[in-house]
Amino acid sequence: MQKTWWKILGAILVIYSSIAGLLLGVPHLDILNETIRNLYFHVPMWFAMVVLFTISVVYSIASLSSKNEMYDKRAVESANVGIIFGILGLITGAFWAKYTWGSFWSFDPKQNFAAIAILLYFAYLVLRNAIDEEQKRAKISAIYNIFAFPMMVVLLFVLPRLEASLHPGNGGNPGFNSYDLDSRMRMVFYPACLGWIIIGFWIYTIRFRIRTLEDKQL
Amino acid sequence: MIKKIALTLMMLMLTLNMFAQNNDVEMADALRSNGKIYVVVGCIVIILVGLLVYLFTLDKRLKMLEKKSNDKN
Numbered sequence: 001m002q003k004t005w006w007k008i009l010g011a012i013l014v015i016y017s018s019i020a021g022l023l024l025g026v027p028h029l030d031i032l033n034e035t036i037r038n039l040y041f042h043v044p045m046w047f048a049m050v051v052l053f054t055i056s057v058v059y060s061i062a063s064l065s066s067k068n069e070m071y072d073k074r075a076v077e078s079a080n081v082g083i084i085f086g087i088l089g090l091i092t093g094a095f096w097a098k099y100t101w102g103s104f105w106s107f108d109p110k111q112n113f114a115a116i117a118i119l120l121y122f123a124y125l126v127l128r129n130a131i132d133e134e135q136k137r138a139k140i141s142a143i144y145n146i147f148a149f150p151m152m153v154v155l156l157f158v159l160p161r162l163e164a165s166l167h168p169g170n171g172g173n174p175g176f177n178s179y180d181l182d183s184r185m186r187m188v189f190y191p192a193c194l195g196w197i198i199i200g201f202w203i204y205t206i207r208f209r210i211r212t213l214e215d216k217q218l
Numbered sequence: 219m220i221k222k223i224a225l226t227l228m229m230l231m232l233t234l235n236m237f238a239q240n241n242d243v244e245m246a247d248a249l250r251s252n253g254k255i256y257v258v259v260g261c262i263v264i265i266l267v268g269l270l271v272y273l274f275t276l277d278k279r280l281k282m283l284e285k286k287s288n289d290k291n
Binding site: 018022032033034035037038041042045084087088091092095096098099100199203206207210213214217 | 249250252253254255257258260261262264265268269272276279280283286287290
């Protein structure tokens, strides 16, 4: 954990994807126009969020099976950072939607369910704060997290596909694969996702270290 | 002669057409200009501002920690 090479890798990937994402060629599509470049910024937010929530649920399971409070702290801190990335994904998505779908919030299934998924994790934090006793809090919130995670996956990746939706990849719409079929976009999109996932993980480790120090001093 | 008049009339119509286009209704579409590239710029700014604000809150937490550990020593 003390090694810094992966942090530098994340920084380089994000910088590369920002520069290449704005300068390299993209398919010329109606309505989307240049906003197709948002694929390199809006979508990685969700990738980072899902990865952080996965880390969170893995540590929740670990904390249930081993009763180690370290795992509980890791679970809550990664969920915390995941929520930040989810909120950023929601805001950038709404902003993008304003200039392609016509309004910030068109009550599209994808938007609604994504917002509900974030609310699920808000409930996780609220639940934690409502319980004072530490072991009880660790246990109950870990169980809640284990149920919230598959619910989040269903809300984001299953339910929107069953309804008519403007969002790519849903309701009969083709996924973004049909846009970035050319290798030009893949060359930026995958590094962007990896880079933002690493940045998210980095922020999570910082939060975890601060939390550990705080608890030591109390 | 008739040809000349017809030509001037045609020219006039053409220019009238251009005048009409100059009177386009102005809409708030600055963000839609240049292939909507400013929407991308806006999204990048949202992400950067969001993460930077988050960084400042983390910094604040760390400052409190530093203060506490200084008091102890």
